[in-house]
Amino acid sequence: MLTTRFMKQSLRGSLYKAAPSTMAIPRRQFAATAVHNTNISxxxxxxxxxxxxxYNHIKNAADAEERGKWQNQFTWALARHSLGEELVVYPSMEKHLSNGTQMADHDRMEHQVVKELLYKFQGLEPNDPEFIPVLDNLWGNLAQHIKEEExxxxxxxxxSLDEGESRQMASSFQRTKQFVPTRSHPNAPNKPPFETVAGLMAAPMDKIKDLFRSFPETKDQATK
Incomplete structure (x- = not known):
């Protein structure tokens, strides 16, 4: 009886240990940037x-499957980046710059347009006739925002920052991206603290769904 019970417990334990390997967690790809000694810009x-x-990978994809993987990658990266800016960078602009409030509000308005387009884009199938036109419209708005920002x-x-402050903000920006939603939620608040609360509520479901999405895998890129 004891031997049988021990065998059952051992088998059960081995199954539990093996279970995580049955579901491969998708790796989001992009060349990792070391935060140490890196400023916010x-x-x-x-x-x-x-x-x-x-964006270029989506445009040059060989087939719908590859387009879909890079669609997920683009969505994942842009959603996190946008929220990281809104939670870390824009409040700092408001704090340190005389015209920071106006600049931050302008950037938030541009983000809202991008979020709404991303929301539409993330729900499209790669072979949908609207897929590329929506992507190009999204990228056109985003590229203009990037140009102004940089x-x-x-x-x-x-x-307005010394080197230490800029590096600290870069670290905070990267940490924040680990806890925010990975999909676009354009109806959510776009300022802390309400944006922080909304993000913490939406992020777990986004990340669970990411487990069942396909992402690109390349040898020359590392996860962030």
Whole structure:
């Protein structure tokens, strides 16, 4: 009896240990940027280049399956990046710059347009006739926002920060992205603290659904 019970417990334990390997957690790809000694402008600019890379992969995809993987990658990256800026960068602009409130409000308005387009894009099938037109419209708005941010907003913000503050903000930005939703939720608040609460509520469900989505896998890219 004891032997039988021991065998059952051992078998049950081995099954429990083996279970996690039956579901491979999808790896989101992009060249990792080391946060150490990296300022906020560098970390955000790196994200921008990653988004451009994902956009180009979608446009040049060989088939619908590949387009779908990069669609998920683009959505995952842009949703997290946008919320990271709204929770970390824009409040800092409001705090440190004389015209920071106006700049942050302008950027939030641009984000709202992008979020609404991303929400539509993330729900499209890769072979949908609207897929590429919606993507191009989304990228057109995002590219203009990126140009303004890199050309004006970030340089002004960096001037108001010392090196330590900028690096600390970069670390906070990267940490924040680990806890925010990975899909677009355009009806959610876009300012803390309400945005923080809404994000914490939506993020778990987004991340569970990500387990069942396909993402690109490449050897020359590392997870963020």
């Amino acid at each position: 560098e970390i955000i600019t790196s994200d921008h280049r990653d988004l451009e890379d994902a 050309g004006k907003d970030l340089p002004e913000l960096e001037k």
